[in-house]
Each structure stands twice: as C-alpha cells, then as structure tokens.
Amino acid sequence: MKLTIVLVILISIFSCTKKDDPLLEKPVIVDINSTLTSPPFTITAAGVKFYENIQYGPNTRNKYDLFIPESESPTGIVIFIHGGGFVAEDKSFAYTNPKVKNVINELLSENIAFATINYRLLDTDEEEGVLKSVNDSKKALQYIRFHADSYNISKEDVVLMGASAGAGASLWLALSDDMANNTLVPDVSSESTRVKGVIAVQAQGSYDIIEWPNSIFQEYLGEGFSFETIVNLLSDDVINQFYGVDSLNHVYSSEIVQERIELFKSVYL
Helix, strand or coil: CHHHHHHHHHHHHHHCCCCCCCCCCCCCCCCCCCEEECCCCCCCCCCCEEEEEEECCCCCCCEEEEEECCCCCCEEEEEEECCCCCCCCCCCHHHHCHHHHHHHHHHHHCCEEEEEECCCCCCCCCCCCCHHHHHHHHHHHHHHHHCHHHHCEEEEEEEEEEECHHHHHHHHHHHCCCCCCCCCCCCHHHCCCCCCEEEEECCCCCCCHHHHHHHCCHHHHHHCCCHHHHHHHHCHHHHHHHHCCCCHHHHHCHHHHHHHHHCCCCCCC
C-alpha cells in the first residue's frame, strides 16, 4: 500500500509538467566517466539504458548510477539517496531492496529516469562530520543537473527520494535555501539545489542532536530525559563523529553552533 502511494505521488508530480515538443531532436547521451552496461536487475520497460559509476567528484565514493528511459523529450528524474546512518550502505541498496526495484521499474515505465548515489561516509576519526555526506549529495544533484541535456533529463523536474539518513539528506537539500553559487562561467556549483518534491522514508526528526530533548523528546522532559540521556543512548563517540569533533565540549563551539542553526535547522518533521 505504501509503495502504491509513493508511486502515485511521484507520477503525479511529473505529470503536472508541460511536456517538450516531441519533434525536437533527441540529445545524444555522452559518456561522462561512466560505462554503459547491463542493468543490475531485470528492467521491464524497453529501451532503458543503464550507466554505472558515473564520477561526480574526486572521492572514490563520489559516484552514481543512472537509468535512462527511451524518450523523445527530456524526462523527469528521481534521485535516490541511500540510508545507513551515514556510516554504512551504498547505492546498490536500490537494487537489493525489492520495493525500491519495483519503484524503479514503475518510474521507467512512465518515462521517468532514476539515479542512485553514493556519498562519503563518516570515518572513525571524523573531522568534517555529517556535512561532508550531505554536501556530497548536493554536489551529485548539481552534477546531474549540469549534464541534464546529455542525459535527456529535464533539470526542472527533479524529485529526491531517501530512506533514513538518505531521507534526512533529501530534506536538508529540499528545505534549505538554494545553494547554487553565482559564477561568471556556469559550472556544476552554479546549478540550483531546488527540487520539485521529496519522498522521505523513516527520516530523522532533526540533525540538531543537542536539541533533541527539547524538540523530539520534549514530552519526556518531566521524566528526567535530557541531553545526558541522548549521550548514554548514542555514546560520546557517535555524537563526536556526527559533528566532526573530538570532544563533546566542542559541540558548543561557535562553529558547530552556527552549523546547527544554519544547516541542520531545516531537517525537521
């Protein structure tokens, strides 16, 4: 039932868009650090092309896979961001999860492209924190938009879809102000980060862990729930890793406080 609702929402989002003239010449898909190969599972729609491990950044995890339906006019696209608490999983989740595979096939049958991305995970001795993961997701979105013409994709018709950590990254992108850089010469960073919609599954209440007692668990404050409770549940190491600090004392530094205010405030349900 939930899968059906997701598909109805996605298809209705794209159907609201004015279609391009089908007589326009179909753009040629260029090979951008990618390999045209066989899809990782059976695709029911005809003419679908699958590109694996397209590199969008310098890190080995800065890659995404792309399914492109056969279409005479530019198509919309769903970009999937995998979960795993920013410490595990990868883009192949879309292929190993039966429900997501069904979504992919349904979208392709409706002439909607699908991408699934990797991003940098948090390290044991993390210095940047979760910002590096969500910023990778931002860059992947901008990279896909920058090459939209080559992929026969409409950059105006982009929907993000994520589970758990991927849902949080999707909401961060969708609810933040546009993060496009104003550059004299258009490049990847000058592409808009605004999207047409978001499908968020099992999203976190917020990324401001310090404020969880007052925002997510407020009803339990009278029972003694506090930040110390959060620390005991998650551990110092997990919180330090999340924010990229070496001590809990540093989560109250001006730099981290600013990040919590400006960057994580958007990820609230």
